Amino acid sequence: MKRALFLATAASLAVTTPTLAQPDDENTVDEIVVTATRLDAPLDITPGAHIINEARIEASGALFVSDLLSEVPGVSLYSQGAPGGVTSVRLRGAAQDKTLVLLDGVPLNDPSQPAGGYDFAGLDLGDITRIEVLNGPQGSLWGSDAIGGVITLTSRELNGARVNLEAGSLDTLNANAAIGVAGARGSFGASMSAFQTDGVSRAAAGAERDGFESFSGGLNGRTTLGIVTLDGRVRYNRSEADLDGYPAPAYILADTAEVSDTESLSGYLRARAELFNLDQSLTYARSEIDRAISGGAFPSHYVGERTLWRWQAANGQITDRLGLVLGLEHEDAQGDLSTGAAAEQSTTSAFAAARYGLSDRLTASFSARLDDPDAYDAETTLRAGLAYDLGRGFVVSGSWGQGFKTPTISQSVCDFCFSLSPYPVLRPERAEGFDLGLAWRGASGGLRLTAYRLEVEDEISFFFDTGTFDSYYINLARTRSTGVEIQGDWRLNAALGLSAAYAWTDAENALTGARLLRVPEHAGSVTLDWDQGPWRAALTVRGEGDQLDVGGTREGFVTVRAAGGFALSDSVELTGRIENLTDETYQEVFGYAEPGRSAFVGIRLRY
Numbered sequence: 001m002k003r004a005l006f007l008a009t010a011a012s013l014a015v016t017t018p019t020l021a022q023p024d025d026e027n028t029v030d031e032i033v034v035t036a037t038r039l040d041a042p043l044d045i046t047p048g049a050h051i052i053n054e055a056r057i058e059a060s061g062a063l064f065v066s067d068l069l070s071e072v073p074g075v076s077l078y079s080q081g082a083p084g085g086v087t088s089v090r091l092r093g094a095a096q097d098k099t100l101v102l103l104d105g106v107p108l109n110d111p112s113q114p115a116g117g118y119d120f121a122g123l124d125l126g127d128i129t130r131i132e133v134l135n136g137p138q139g140s141l142w143g144s145d146a147i148g149g150v151i152t153l154t155s156r157e158l159n160g161a162r163v164n165l166e167a168g169s170l171d172t173l174n175a176n177a178a179i180g181v182a183g184a185r186g187s188f189g190a191s192m193s194a195f196q197t198d199g200v201s202r203a204a205a206g207a208e209r210d211g212f213e214s215f216s217g218g219l220n221g222r223t224t225l226g227i228v229t230l231d232g233r234v235r236y237n238r239s240e241a242d243l244d245g246y247p248a249p250a251y252i253l254a255d256t257a258e259v260s261d262t263e264s265l266s267g268y269l270r271a272r273a274e275l276f277n278l279d280q281s282l283t284y285a286r287s288e289i290d291r292a293i294s295g296g297a298f299p300s301h302y303v304g305e306r307t308l309w310r311w312q313a314a315n316g317q318i319t320d321r322l323g324l325v326l327g328l329e330h331e332d333a334q335g336d337l338s339t340g341a342a343a344e345q346s347t348t349s350a351f352a353a354a355r356y357g358l359s360d361r362l363t364a365s366f367s368a369r370l371d372d373p374d375a376y377d378a379e380t381t382l383r384a385g386l387a388y389d390l391g392r393g394f395v396v397s398g399s400w401g402q403g404f405k406t407p408t409i410s411q412s413v414c415d416f417c418f419s420l421s422p423y424p425v426l427r428p429e430r431a432e433g434f435d436l437g438l439a440w441r442g443a444s445g446g447l448r449l450t451a452y453r454l455e456v457e458d459e460i461s462f463f464f465d466t467g468t469f470d471s472y473y474i475n476l477a478r479t480r481s482t483g484v485e486i487q488g489d490w491r492l493n494a495a496l497g498l499s500a501a502y503a504w505t506d507a508e509n510a511l512t513g514a515r516l517l518r519v520p521e522h523a524g525s526v527t528l529d530w531d532q533g534p535w536r537a538a539l540t541v542r543g544e545g546d547q548l549d550v551g552g553t554r555e556g557f558v559t560v561r562a563a564g565g566f567a568l569s570d571s572v573e574l575t576g577r578i579e580n581l582t583d584e585t586y587q588e589v590f591g592y593a594e595p596g597r598s599a600f601v602g603i604r605l606r607y
Helices: 054-059 065-069 409-413
Strands: 049-052 075-079 087-091 099-103 128-135 149-155 160-168 172-182 186-197 212-225 228-245 254-275 278-294 300-315 322-336 342-357 362-373 379-391 394-405 429-442 445-457 460-464 471-475 478-491 496-509 522-532 535-544 547-549 552-554 557-567 572-579 598-606
Touching: 065 075, 065 087, 065 128, 087 099, 087 149, 172 598, 322 409, 342 409
Parallel strands: 099 149
Antiparallel strands: 049 128, 075 087, 128 149, 160 172, 160 598, 172 186, 186 212, 212 228, 228 254, 254 278, 278 300, 300 322, 322 342, 342 362, 362 379, 379 394, 394 429, 429 445, 445 478, 460 471, 478 496, 496 522, 522 535, 535 557, 547 552, 557 572, 572 598
16 A cells, blocks of 8 residues: 555544543532533433543544544444454444434435445544534434434644654554634634554455555634624545455455545535524535445445535523524435445424423423425424432433434435345334433542433344345344443542443344344443653553354453653653553454554654
């Protein structure tokens, strides 16, 4: 592969267990706010919410969003060989297509992908400043695709300059830089990032090194004209990954010459103004993704496009007790598929959400949404929640919600299908779920416990008959996920912090009782971070239990990541990190290899 070395915004480096801000004094802890709920809400009254923020960015050496998501409880991340292999996410056992991914409010899910999911392989952290994961069905807030939950990403507005340079094992080079000016009346910024590695064989049984390279660039701006504020952002990514496949005649995973080339562009333009005591905004957003696979027996090319118009009006404090948000959306999606055929879908939606303080201790929330797809009947989804402050830092909360998902473009036209009989008529998928949460927060940290149940009816799956070789999409009867998520974060002293997360997930086909694929029953992580004078360091231990997978059972594993730095001055820091410190031989997906122990050194500049 070609070697590329570019400058870009500094990669956001975050510990993925939710962060409790360090207290200003021994009795005060800053409140952490969730924004993925559309109406900002405290974290402790929002069961299923997880935040990766910039407060602890410098503690970890993560380069890609997927590196962080793998440590969030309730998230199952599986990669077909890192870095660069197709990387998918399940939230609470729901299939990867049931997670809606948003960047600055722009949907990134790929309409041309068979199930309409999102591939995280090339999504770097160069200009990402915040990640939120909102588990559970969020149809009332975000519509179709949000059955398992929502992952929202927020880009950085920079006032200054940042440069990161890094090199290390596997002939890896990483560089990113950003520059920007920001003030009360306007801002402008630009960023670039590049990553290149020769990698390892994606096939565990292979010997050929499979490389990966990725380049991202972005522009952002904001200006105020009278009572109107205009802001916009555009982000471009180009990545190329060597793949392994299933060559004849054995048709088992092995070295091949296949290459995946992906190009994506997303952006938005937004106008905001304070009118009628409401913060009103009108947004136009667009995302495009172009994927081509070449070098194998079955080359393919896909193009997906999404266009969104959104009007939203919000006020978190209409009164001392009431907050309200309401809006309208219209989305058009188009997919060019493997056969060369193209198809379109569109949906018009209306939504509203409210939060009301029934008393000084009891808070209620409610949201409703009407989605009217062009090809299916209109659907209404609801969500309701209660949170009660027990005192002494304890909050108990609960919520119930619905979700639905229309068949994707690929499923609707039955791409990859073959049958002499008519294909089944697909029904939209529907979901229902609930959460029960208990949170405690003190001066030095906090602990959150969440139990949940998620059921999906008419889940769409690809069916293959080994006798007739017929293949097509069908609606399954029902899938069910039950689980517990535990997370905590403590400041042990002024220099030392501890974060921990654990998830137990029981995901099954409710009709047969068979366990769902690629959802480990047990997963967790522990991070110890230290910051003293010019030195900082973090050690993260992550583990997963055995996982049922296509072709067999992927064995459980434990990996360790170490990262740190030494500040030469306020502007210059030397950095280092070691991935897979114990040199564990493991797989995220059955049959696909992961790198062994890898070490990297670099420098960070901040102005």
